[in-house]
Amino acid sequence: MFAPGKYPAVGRLNLATPDPTARDAAVRVRGIGIQITGADGQQWRSAMIDPPFFPVSTPQAFYELLTASASKDPEAMKRFAGAHPEIAAFGEWAKSAPWTASYAQERFNSLNSFVFTNAAGTEHTVRWSLVPTIAATAIAPDDLAKRDADFLEQEIVERVKAGPVSWKLVVTLANPGDPTADPSKPWPTDRKAEEVGTLTATQIIPEDHGPCRDINFDPTVLPDGIRTSDDPFPAARSAAYAVSFDRRTAESGSYPRQQGATR
Numbered sequence: 001m002f003a004p005g006k007y008p009a010v011g012r013l014n015l016a017t018p019d020p021t022a023r024d025a026a027v028r029v030r031g032i033g034i035q036i037t038g039a040d041g042q043q044w045r046s047a048m049i050d051p052p053f054f055p056v057s058t059p060q061a062f063y064e065l066l067t068a069s070a071s072k073d074p075e076a077m078k079r080f081a082g083a084h085p086e087i088a089a090f091g092e093w094a095k096s097a098p099w100t101a102s103y104a105q106e107r108f109n110s111l112n113s114f115v116f117t118n119a120a121g122t123e124h125t126v127r128w129s130l131v132p133t134i135a136a137t138a139i140a141p142d143d144l145a146k147r148d149a150d151f152l153e154q155e156i157v158e159r160v161k162a163g164p165v166s167w168k169l170v171v172t173l174a175n176p177g178d179p180t181a182d183p184s185k186p187w188p189t190d191r192k193a194e195e196v197g198t199l200t201a202t203q204i205i206p207e208d209h210g211p212c213r214d215i216n217f218d219p220t221v222l223p224d225g226i227r228t229s230d231d232p233f234p235a236a237r238s239a240a241y242a243v244s245f246d247r248r249t250a251e252s253g254s255y256p257r258q259q260g261a262t263r
């Protein structure tokens, strides 16, 4: 995957909500799913989000968070936060991080760790990020409220029409003892980071019949040389994404399948 060259990539920019009608200005977490195809046809799929760490430590806790936030019991979230104090840091991020004006200004993070094996057979546990190549502009809260429901989508369509948009792919190496199994714990900022490539978006295609619609951005689809680590999230995500993929592609009225679709 890291041999010098140009490799095709397709991806989907998203808002972290199950509500397809949600306003762009109302969803705190933004993400990208990406599939890179290497020279030998192997695929590297990744789904990344813009917070610098995940709200909870384990897949079970994430399940409990979703259950609590969907609950009608006004005490449910308080009880959850009491049992999972690690969520406080995420709350702070959500309150203080800027709402940027463009997907192109977002840093998207794998948060989960993976293991890279180099040509000599040495293993390194890593996390990766897509780092924007342009500065972020923050939208003030009163301005945000006035933005069009799909302002992010409209912005990226216009931006890519005017010229390619790119992010640097940066791989951060864990030091021995770093928390590799817990995405709610960021690694210290002095860890070695290598820029390994550039993702360039040259075309934006509407999702309805676009090439990403029938891709499941399962984070366990990895090329030779990259494997899952002791982080339990990717396996849990793989199981959940498969169920979700089956449900959404079965919505044949609003979301027709393309011929020859594969998972």
Ligand code: HEM
Pocket: 012, 013, 014, 031, 032, 033, 047, 048, 049, 054, 058, 059, 062, 109, 110, 111, 112, 183, 215, 216, 217, 233, 236, 237, 240, 241, 244, 245, 248
């Ligand atoms: C146990 C934890 C998690 C669960 C149960 C979960 C569940 C899901 C589900 C059901 C989908 C929809 C998949 C589809 O319909 O194709 C999804 C999409 C997504 N998830 Fe997660 N997720 C988890 C953790 C994470 C983490 C840690 C990240 C990023 C660091 C992440 C990033 C994303 C992104 C970017 C998408 C959109 C991908 C696309 O456009 O297809 N998720 N997640």
